[in-house]
Amino acid sequence: MKFTSRNTAAPLLSLRRGAVCVAFVIAAATSTPSRASDWPSRTVTIIVPNAPGGFTDVMARLAATHLSRKFGQAFVVENRAGGAGVIGATQVANAQPDGYTWLFTSPSTILTQPLLQKVSYNPDNFVPVSILGNLPFILGIKSSIPVKSLPEFVAHAKANPGKLNFASAGVGGIGHLASMLFMKTAGIDAVHVAYKSAAPATVALVTGEVEVYFGGSPELLQHRSNEKITLLATSGAQRLSDLPNLPTVNEYYPGFQISTWEAFMAPPGTPQTIIDRLTQGIIEAAKDPIITERFTTLGIAAAGTTQAEFVEVIKKDKAFYADAINAAGIMAPGVRFH
Numbered sequence: 001m002k003f004t005s006r007n008t009a010a011p012l013l014s015l016r017r018g019a020v021c022v023a024f025v026i027a028a029a030t031s032t033p034s035r036a037s038d039w040p041s042r043t044v045t046i047i048v049p050n051a052p053g054g055f056t057d058v059m060a061r062l063a064a065t066h067l068s069r070k071f072g073q074a075f076v077v078e079n080r081a082g083g084a085g086v087i088g089a090t091q092v093a094n095a096q097p098d099g100y101t102w103l104f105t106s107p108s109t110i111l112t113q114p115l116l117q118k119v120s121y122n123p124d125n126f127v128p129v130s131i132l133g134n135l136p137f138i139l140g141i142k143s144s145i146p147v148k149s150l151p152e153f154v155a156h157a158k159a160n161p162g163k164l165n166f167a168s169a170g171v172g173g174i175g176h177l178a179s180m181l182f183m184k185t186a187g188i189d190a191v192h193v194a195y196k197s198a199a200p201a202t203v204a205l206v207t208g209e210v211e212v213y214f215g216g217s218p219e220l221l222q223h224r225s226n227e228k229i230t231l232l233a234t235s236g237a238q239r240l241s242d243l244p245n246l247p248t249v250n251e252y253y254p255g256f257q258i259s260t261w262e263a264f265m266a267p268p269g270t271p272q273t274i275i276d277r278l279t280q281g282i283i284e285a286a287k288d289p290i291i292t293e294r295f296t297t298l299g300i301a302a303a304g305t306t307q308a309e310f311v312e313v314i315k316k317d318k319a320f321y322a323d324a325i326n327a328a329g330i331m332a333p334g335v336r337f338h
Contacts (some may be wrong), residue, residue, distance in 0.1 A: 028159040030164025036273040039072040039091040039099045046104050046264075051081040054198055055135065055218035055298060059262050060104040062293035063132055066285040067278075077104075084170055085109040086119050092135040093121035102129070102278070106174060106260050111314070111321045116172040116222055127277055128310040130282040131303040133295055136236030136259045137178045138220040139249070143230045144210045144250060150233045155306035157188040167205060169198040170328055172287060174260045177321065178235055180328040185253050205229055216260070217299025235259065239298050261303065263310060278308050 046064055050056045057079060064075040078087035089109040095101035103109070103126065110123040139150070147153045157164055164185075168176035171194045183190055191212050194200040198219050205213040208229055213220070217240065224228055224243065233249045234240055235258040249256045264274055264282060285291055286304025295302050304315070 033147060034063035036099070036271040039274045039277060040071050041305050042100065043074045043076060044071075044099070045101050046077045047088045047092050047101065048077055048104050048329040049081065049085035050079065052079050052119065053199060055216055055300070056106060056262055057297075058102065058298070059300070060130055061131050061287050062291050063264075063282065064102070066288050066291060067281050070284065071277075082116070084172065086113055086115050089113075089123075089126075090119070090121050092265070092267055093125065095267045096325065097267040097271070099270055100276070101265075101267060103265040104132075104262065104268075105265060106262055106322060107317055108172075108174060110265065111318055112172050112174065112177070112325060115322060116177055118129060124216050125268040125308050127266040127268060127270055127275060128265055128307060128314055130279045130307065131261045131263040131284055131305040131310050131313065132235075132286060133300045133302050134259045134261050135217050135298070135300040136240070137175055137232050137233045138217050138246070138299070139182070139212070139232045140205055140220050140223075140229045141207055141213075142205070143153075143228055144178050144208070145211060146229070147232075148230065150247065150249065150311050154186045154188065155206070157186070157190060162191065164188075164192050166210045166214065167195055167201040167210040168213075169201045169215070170194055170196060172328075174258075174272055174321075175201075175214055175216060177324040177328060178258045181258065181324055182214060182235075182249065182256065184327060185256055185282075221297070222298050234299075236301075242296055242299060259301075261313065263305075274309065 014129045046060050048057050057077065060077045067075040080091055083104060085108045086330055088106065089103060092101055092103040110126055113119060114123045123207060145156060147156050157159050166179055168179055170176065189323060190212065198216055201213055202212045202215055202219045206223055206226060208228065217234065220231060221242065224231060233247050235249055237250065237257045239248055240246060264278065283304040286302040292302050
């Protein structure tokens, strides 16, 4: 009798391999949602594209403290200054979209600088998350200028065309655009002096190096008691609660309202589940009494917007800042606004 042997190990091995493949496919299909639902499971980095100590940095650190408490993981701020914010924005644009790297920025990196210089990222690809706060600008002048009100200053400036100079924290910055729009609205002819950031521009006003500075409220409010400068008006829609006697520019020039937001943005491709969780954390941070009290002293209005609300703000501001850059005559050659 002839016996033939059958290799039962081969089919068994094939079945095992098939089971492993199926398990791998299932794990791959479910791993991303699982990671998103478990977020954050390690340290989260917030990139601030500005130098330490400025109001953007201060706001980011206040938010980081709140978010660390809420989520039980460390949220750390890393300053990546340079290129008017472009260096930090580029880092986030190229980061893994896993919810562990975020951009905290003003409109500069996504709305104005791409119109002023060549950038290596598409600003439209950033995912809006939530606005933490809005801050207006304050018009400050040397106290040696013999005026005490905004109308008196405008009259003085018109009587001395081209003789006054005004500081900005950099060409194309939001403060520069606010200054240019104010000068155009009021019919003032003044000389622009650009500095590298808000800190030296503020010092220039306090020391008398320049006569005028339309600076962010956090910078100028800290000098409210300095006898060397006079604060004339704020660019916001309403008077500051900390300075109720300081009028708005809008009270004299209806329609003139400029505030800049500071907000969280995500790299393209970040899971919506993670974005939703961070958005909720920011909304709660904007209501934190510690944060709101600090914001008040800095002249910042807490926001805490939904993602949809932030998207609408960007749509509106995109056209506004493009018009402002055109009015200032500083749009880079070859740039077209869409």
